[in-house]
Amino acid sequence: MAGEIPRAQPPPDVPAPGRHPHLLLWRWRRNPLRRRTDRLQGWVALGLLLAVLVAAPAAMFAVGDSAYRHYRSTAEQEARARDHRPAVLVHDAPRHPEPGSEEAEKTRYPVEVRFTGPDGAARTGKTDVEPGLPADSTVLVWVDTAGEITEPPLTTEQIRSRTMGWAILAFLGVVLTGLAAHGATGLVLQRRNLAGWDAAWTATAPRWSRSP
Numbered sequence: 001m002a003g004e005i006p007r008a009q010p011p012p013d014v015p016a017p018g019r020h021p022h023l024l025l026w027r028w029r030r031n032p033l034r035r036r037t038d039r040l041q042g043w044v045a046l047g048l049l050l051a052v053l054v055a056a057p058a059a060m061f062a063v064g065d066s067a068y069r070h071y072r073s074t075a076e077q078e079a080r081a082r083d084h085r086p087a088v089l090v091h092d093a094p095r096h097p098e099p100g101s102e103e104a105e106k107t108r109y110p111v112e113v114r115f116t117g118p119d120g121a122a123r124t125g126k127t128d129v130e131p132g133l134p135a136d137s138t139v140l141v142w143v144d145t146a147g148e149i150t151e152p153p154l155t156t157e158q159i160r161s162r163t164m165g166w167a168i169l170a171f172l173g174v175v176l177t178g179l180a181a182h183g184a185t186g187l188v189l190q191r192r193n194l195a196g197w198d199a200a201w202t203a204t205a206p207r208w209s210r211s212p
Helices: 036-081 102-107 156-209
Strands: 083-089 109-116 122-129 138-143
Touching: 036 156, 083 122, 109 138, 122 138
Parallel strands: none
Antiparallel strands: 083 109, 083 138, 109 122
């Protein structure tokens, strides 16, 4: 439509990788197209990078140390509160379809057993046993202070594994937070650039679209 101001078309925000020899430093290089927001975004990115490089290992160490102390304390409490006791199978354990196979060696079936609780009373419960064990076979079970069959205390390997898991999560959390902050900053600055382009084009367009 005649007399209508065409919509502003901003230039590409980032130079093409194949045409710019210093792509990572282009926001600091002197050139007539560089805007204040370009330089600001470059400094923000650098600041976030340095912050992540410092904070991520620190968070990883702090969280890992805290998790290790927690799980080591939990393992010590479990070792004091749980007792390894003999138990007798009430009935035969199921047989594995492939006796002697590698899978059969790793498979365990829940079977009812009879044992003596910490109070001296006879109790029954279920525990996982090897396939094919006959009734009246004796196995060892972990029993808590309430006389219930429970899991064994945390092992050194379990403590190490869980500690590493929390440490890695802390490291990734810091990295993802830095990436999110960088993305949010870029979005805000991009919207500011678009608003500036619209304002500048509104003032400039009439001179380009005016009929001779």
